[in-house]
Amino acid sequence: MDADAHPVNLVVEDDLRRNRLTVFFRLLLAIPHYIWFFLWSVAAVVVAIVNWFATLVAGRPPGWAHRFLCAYVRYSVHLSAYIFLVANPYPGFAGEAGYPIDVTLPREPQPQARWKTLLRLILAIPAFAIGGALGGGFSISVGYLFNRGGSRRSSGFNSGGFSGGGLLAGVCAFLGWFASLATGRMPKGLRDAGAFGVGYSAQVRSYALLLTDRYPNADPAAMLVSVPRPPRHPVHLVGDAHDLRRSRLTVFFRLPLFIPHYVWLYLWSVAAELVVILSWFATLATGRPPRLFHRFLSAFIRYQLHVFAFLTVAANPFPGFTGKPGSYPLDLVLPAEPQRQARWKTLFRILLVIPAWLVSFAVSVALAVASICTWFVALLRGSAPWGLRNLMAYALRYVAQTNAYLYLLTDVYPHASPLEGEEQPRPQELEYSPVA
Numbered sequence: 001m002d003a004d005a006h007p008v009n010l011v012v013e014d015d016l017r018r019n020r021l022t023v024f025f026r027l028l029l030a031i032p033h034y035i036w037f038f039l040w041s042v043a044a045v046v047v048a049i050v051n052w053f054a055t056l057v058a059g060r061p062p063g064w065a066h067r068f069l070c071a072y073v074r075y076s077v078h079l080s081a082y083i084f085l086v087a088n089p090y091p092g093f094a095g096e097a098g099y100p101i102d103v104t105l106p107r108e109p110q111p112q113a114r115w116k117t118l119l120r121l122i123l124a125i126p127a128f129a130i131g132g133a134l135g136g137g138f139s140i141s142v143g144y145l146f147n148r149g150g151s152r153r154s155s156g157f158n159s160g161g162f163s164g165g166g167l168l169a170g171v172c173a174f175l176g177w178f179a180s181l182a183t184g185r186m187p188k189g190l191r192d193a194g195a196f197g198v199g200y201s202a203q204v205r206s207y208a209l210l211l212t213d214r215y216p217n218a219d220p221a222a223m224l225v226s227v228p229r230p231p232r233h234p235v236h237l238v239g240d241a242h243d244l245r246r247s248r249l250t251v252f253f254r255l256p257l258f259i260p261h262y263v264w265l266y267l268w269s270v271a272a273e274l275v276v277i278l279s280w281f282a283t284l285a286t287g288r289p290p291r292l293f294h295r296f297l298s299a300f301i302r303y304q305l306h307v308f309a310f311l312t313v314a315a316n317p318f319p320g321f322t323g324k325p326g327s328y329p330l331d332l333v334l335p336a337e338p339q340r341q342a343r344w345k346t347l348f349r350i351l352l353v354i355p356a357w358l359v360s361f362a363v364s365v366a367l368a369v370a371s372i373c374t375w376f377v378a379l380l381r382g383s384a385p386w387g388l389r390n391l392m393a394y395a396l397r398y399v400a401q402t403n404a405y406l407y408l409l410t411d412v413y414p415h416a417s418p419l420e421g422e423e424q425p426r427p428q429e430l431e432y433s434p435v436a
Helices: 020-024 031-058 063-083 114-118 125-134 138-147 167-183 188-208 248-252 254-286 291-311 343-347 354-381 386-406
Strands: 009-012 101-104 236-239 330-333
Touching: 009 188, 020 167, 031 063, 031 114, 063 101, 063 188, 101 188, 125 167, 125 188, 125 354, 167 188, 167 354, 236 386, 248 254, 248 354, 254 291, 254 343, 291 330, 291 386, 330 386, 354 386
Parallel strands: none
Antiparallel strands: 009 101, 236 330
16 A cells, blocks of 8 residues: 555445335335434444543544544445445445445554544544535534534534535435436446545544544545546546645635636626527537637636636646636547537527536535635645645546537536546647546
8 A cells, every 4th residue: 555545445346236125115125224323323432532631641542532432433334335426236234344335444444643542523624524525423522512413503514414414425326326227327427436435534533533543635536536537528627736835825815816717707608698699509409519619618618717726726826818728737628629519409408408507506615625725725834735636637627528518518417426537648738647
């Protein structure tokens, strides 16, 4: 295992097949687990408090507490995966290894820095927020600590993970429920996105419960290292993946600097809406968008990406106003020429894009949270965290794919997987390195 790898690793051995009957009754079948998870969570809170004091004194959690909380975290992963349709089999109640969506945890208690232990819940607040946007489960145990056993006064942030947490995993489960009933399979993109949320929440729980003092890693590629990449989408990111430097001055004034781009983006979007309507009629008639409209809308979508990469601190330089290819460190590859479009897809495009809009909303929430966290880190360190930058790149990519699909630049549906597609660079892309 890589020495830099996070000690809490997600293991994905799911084959995407789903039993339609158990999918239809999934929430009802999970009722015994709700009860058991509630009881186990109460005990876990008591053990976590004892574990916190013991670690402050000894600098290392007691072995018995570590084993108990490891089983609890593993069980919560299994249950989250079952609820969110990331896995198919009915999970056991003991938190034993072997479920298709599993997690590896440190076998023995690890030494913990006492100051990190003392401030653990405060330090974990950014991870709690990101976990709430990505995947549910962690907020049940944390909610007890803040709300005295999950009282009715719980806020949306601290409410039970299966009732309010995990926007991305919840949206993917909702869409995957219909797809699984129709086809008997969970779409890979939705499964990967849900697994990413479940895995990140497991790292958050492990950090909060002192199973490790390694901070959760929001990098999708690191979380889903055991998952095969999907085919490369015709709309994908390129750029300098390793330049994390950020100017503290421009980071601090990022919102005022965005104002001229906001005005230009608004004006350009008005024109783009008119052009896409004309392109829709032309594509229905000829089966292919006019080349002039294709170039105009491609520049607009590329410009959108540049501007929002700058606004969210996913990239550093002030962007240009033209959406020119290769003009920004985080760039977007789009089909160079208009592609032939299936007329039925064109006719119903506004309806077909609705599921992608739902996923776009979820990843946009994660993008906003990651952007705020990155803003503070970049001010302190002058650089962006690798994991958060890659999480933001995933969100920006998916939103760009959704817009490209809506604007008839491609009829390939957006792929929800956090993993970038298999790298098969074309000649015009060789000057860039793919963003991880």
